[in-house]
Amino acid sequence: EAQVTQNPRYLITVTGKKLTVTCSQNMNHEYMSWYRQDPGLGLRQIYYSMNVEVTDKGDVPEGYKVSRKEKRNFPLILESPSPNQTSLYFCASSLVAPAYNEQFFGPGTRLTVL
Amino acid sequence: ILNVEQSPQSLHVQEGDSTNFTCSFPSSNFYALHWYRWETAKSPEALFVMTLNGDEKKKGRISATLNTKEGYSYLYIKGSQPEDSATYLCAFITRGSQGNLIFGKGTKLSVKP
Numbered sequence: 001e002a003q004v005t006q007n008p009r010y011l012i013t014v015t016g017k018k019l020t021v022t023c024s025q026n027m028n029h030e031y032m033s034w035y036r037q038d039p040g041l042g043l044r045q046i047y048y049s050m051n052v053e054v055t056d057k058g059d060v061p062e063g064y065k066v067s068r069k070e071k072r073n074f075p076l077i078l079e080s081p082s083p084n085q086t087s088l089y090f091c092a093s094s095l096v097a098p099a100y101n102e103q104f105f106g107p108g109t110r111l112t113v114l
Numbered sequence: 115i116l117n118v119e120q121s122p123q124s125l126h127v128q129e130g131d132s133t134n135f136t137c138s139f140p141s142s143n144f145y146a147l148h149w150y151r152w153e154t155a156k157s158p159e160a161l162f163v164m165t166l167n168g169d170e171k172k173k174g175r176i177s178a179t180l181n182t183k184e185g186y187s188y189l190y191i192k193g194s195q196p197e198d199s200a201t202y203l204c205a206f207i208t209r210g211s212q213g214n215l216i217f218g219k220g221t222k223l224s225v226k227p
Binding site for chain 2: 031033035040041042043044045048049050056058059090092097098099100101102103104105106107108
């Protein structure tokens with residue numbers, strides 16, 4: 001089944017403890033992206049990747065890192081999480097640049113930072 | 115900072131009503147517009163990708179139009195059904211940053227049986 005998977009789906013952690021949220025797609029998509037969803041603020045893009053080894057900042061990249069070493073995976077790294085990073089996170093992918101193709105979203109990861 | 119506005123914020127209609135809502139975006143440097151449907155406790159699902167001025171797309175009872183010169187897109191739902199209840203999101207892409215999607219805050223539609 002063609003899909004975008006994220007792990008973990010739920011995570012409660014403490015301030016400063018490094019964590020990684022994984023994202024994987026099995027559709028051979030070139031483009032991948034991370035978003036966060038906060039009440040009243042809508043979906044905001046954190047980072048995106050047009051292809052392997054190519055990543056760019058979205059609108060809210062502070063406090064996050066990403067890497068794209070292989071096409072299928074695009075992990076989101078929080079080196080030192082803080083409570084303001086408590087949010088619902090979505091990974092998404094599209095065949096090529098999203099100007100031409102729809103995005104497919106993962107199931108979401110709900111992160112709480114205490 | 116580019117801004118994408120959606121109106122209304124929420125909408126309550128009766129089953130069978132037709133409805134529409136608006137996505138407004140900066141008209142300069144337009145490259146593409148996405149529409150998504152987002153049901154509670156699920157992930158957003160793509161409805162349309164629109165790129166050309168005057169574009170009109172249709173999927174079942176849902177259709178969308180695009181006016182890039184004046185910077186707006188309309189989403190129409192004909193004969194709303196309870197299963198259409200969801201938040202509808204639009205996302206704007208500029209010519210200078212083709213991987214960067216800027217989402218509006220959405221229109222939450224509730225359809226009463």
